[in-house]
Amino acid sequence: MSAFPDLPEATIARLPEYLRALHNLGEGGADTISSEGLAAAAGVNSAKLRKDLSHLGSYGTRGVGYDVTLLIEQIEYVLGLDQRRAVCLVGLGNLGHALAGYDGFASRGFKIVALFDADEAKVGEQIQGLVVRHIEELGRVAVEENIAIGVIATPARAAQAVADVLVDAGVTSILNFAPCVLSVPANVDVRKVDLAIELQILSFHEHRKASLTALPGGRSAAAAGNQEAVGS
Amino acid sequence: MSAFPDLPEATIARLPEYLRALHNLGEGGADTISSEGLAAAAGVNSAKLRKDLSHLGSYGTRGVGYDVTLLIEQIEYVLGLDQRRAVCLVGLGNLGHALAGYDGFASRGFKIVALFDADEAKVGEQIQGLVVRHIEELGRVAVEENIAIGVIATPARAAQAVADVLVDAGVTSILNFAPCVLSVPANVDVRKVDLAIELQILSFHEHRKASLTALPGGRSAAAAGNQEAVGS
DNA sequence: TCCTGTGAAATCATTCACAGCC
């Protein structure tokens, strides 16, 4: 079927956030929501939200707002969430265990269908109803189960080899939790999550804030109220 | 001491990646590295790397490259990693357990000094040498231990209340794993990691790729080589 | 010659502000 116009990458990254907000609002009983209201629920400003949604087409009603159900369907369609993609998870250390048990996957359009590890001691273990298989089966199983997305939660030194196997098995999307850069062909998408990097970015801002407290009324330890504003 | 020039946010977000690459290169025995080489190790292009580093000052040598040790020190200084910040972790479900055991924190300038949970059954449990405390102690302990960064790994419904307590205790940086938007005062930085969102972004690209396979030589299931190129 | 540091150009993203529709 027809492809998509070239949605800006920044817009794509925000659509899942809008979707989550819409689900919340829907459960709260709202049929319709203004750009202002949805923007607040998603933590962005309303102009940005309207611009983002306008890229998908015209699904709002002037003077009224957006139909919650319709907009959910639209965004899910664009993100391709109507087709419950098969995901495999490689590496069942602490993090892998947590990911295997994370219910946010199942509830948002994904299904973990296979687990792999290189450690013989882990192979055979049962986690969330799935048996851990040896990594040598990865190539075969990935093809059999039609796996679309591979999640890598191995140590950094193993990650590239795992990525190579995934790519050879035809997987074209990888979510990488290992702290390293992966080399893959251009048709494969890699996204990376590095927990320590997030902390380091926060550390920078702490450092900067600390180097400013010398100046004006140094806020002691306690901020009262509860305003808005969220760090980028 | 003196603050920083206004480093672009995009640059800040890449510095930790350069740092990791530099540590790898250093362990590999390199004393000096060109922008081209470091860029490859960090997965960016060399022009961007040079521009980023030029914001920190002039730490390279024309015709030669960057001194690995010096550059590591510089970046660590800018990120404020020389002062081993105290971190607390709230919420010890699956993900919390994994985070408590994540050695990437200790090895990159952070120290988890306290764990909290609201569940009486978890309070008292010992994890990685720390005892889980009841969340009611959070405010007091955060002040006592001079906690700089709070990590929230609770369910979404609890996250805002936890954030409020952290803020009241003077914590000005929060890393939020709960899938919700937090409201905090403007002086508090929040960064968010949402695992399901990352998958949804990959899903979009899968969807788009699928809607294109109809056209040219539809690649069957298997890509051979191992070129470069990493998805954004 | 090799490689950094950097203005200038090009691209991408956000915000403004208002016309047009309900």
Next chain:
DNA sequence: GGCTGTGAATGATTTCACAGGA
């Protein structure tokens, strides 16, 4: 009157391309 959709303006980021130091 309220609210979306969108050009136009602004701002941020990336990329180019090359001057200039080692």
